Amino acid sequence: MSDTTHLLIPYAASASPGCQQAQQGLALPHLDRLLARLSPRPEYNDTGEETSFSAPHERALARALGLPAQDGRIPWAAWHCHQQGLTTHGEAWAFVTPCQWQVSTDHVTLRDPAQLGLDEAASRALLAIVAPWFAEDGITLHYDQPTRWLASGPLFADLATASLERVLLRDVRAWMPDAKQARTLHRLHSEMQMLLYTHAFNEERSAQGLPVVNSFWVHGTGALAGPPPATPSTPPPHMPTTLRDAALRDDWRAWASAWAALDAGPVADLLRQAESGSPVQLTLCGERNALGFHTAPRSLVQRFQGLFRPMRWSNMLVQL
Known part of the structure; x- marks a missing residue:
């Protein structure tokens, strides 16, 4: 999977009332289609608190780079x-x-x-x-x-x-x-x-x-314990920061606009790669938790169930 494309999205959701309101009118069609094609990757899920010293996307990025991901001690x-x-x-x-x-x-x-x-x-x-x-x-x-x-x-x-x-x-x-x-x-x-x-x-x-x-x-x-981490076999994640920048300013209108742009850009690109058969990985991060998804063979039963219970981005974001 050395050619896997990994999209890591910080501040995909927030418990802020302003964020909850901004989500009400938000449409992310490419993300919905992408989630329908991907399988959960539980080993990439991360559970934390809003009070943790390291944000979920920082911990996820550290793991992708081969760095220790202990809270507040990522070097x-x-x-x-x-x-x-x-x-x-x-x-x-x-x-x-x-x-x-x-x-x-x-x-x-x-x-x-x-x-x-x-x-x-x-x-x-x-x-x-x-x-x-x-x-x-x-x-x-x-x-x-x-x-x-x-x-x-x-x-x-x-x-x-x-x-x-x-x-x-x-x-x-x-x-x-x-x-x-x-x-x-x-x-x-x-x-x-x-x-x-x-x-x-x-x-x-x-x-x-x-x-x-x-x-x-x-x-x-x-400190980096022992020799520096070797170059990972997979490319480093692509981590857009537009959602983060808007969320840190508490500008939820800009956050919604940034999500729409991400959906039409990097998310749509990842969807096209997945549809062409290329391996992809998606990590959605909030201020507490992270959820991982990737392309993986799905059984006939899973695909059949997906027709009636497709993963929706709105259901995913509430878990972050």
């Missing part, structure tokens, strides 16, 4: 280093995203880092300011992208952390890593807020009308 940063040709030597790595925490009386909300307007020069300048503080705790920071740095240090070896999208635009307090295991991070959060509160870096940003940066988020922690 995405170490995998990224490996993909960039960097030798990790079994070191523990993490992503560190500079961000703004908006503090109110009953919430500490992590605003979207993409809205900070950080370019490479500003990000590198900020990294130079905070790096010595991290270094005192055995954490080495490295520039990667304007809104994402790499960090290496023993602290990240077995530390469960919530992915950035889990906490985006939400109250960070519910997603903080274990207080005992992450004392260093909790202290660094306090120190960075004090350091940056009146720092010239933020004063200049304020003068320019740009949002201040007053904190950071650690995610993607862990």
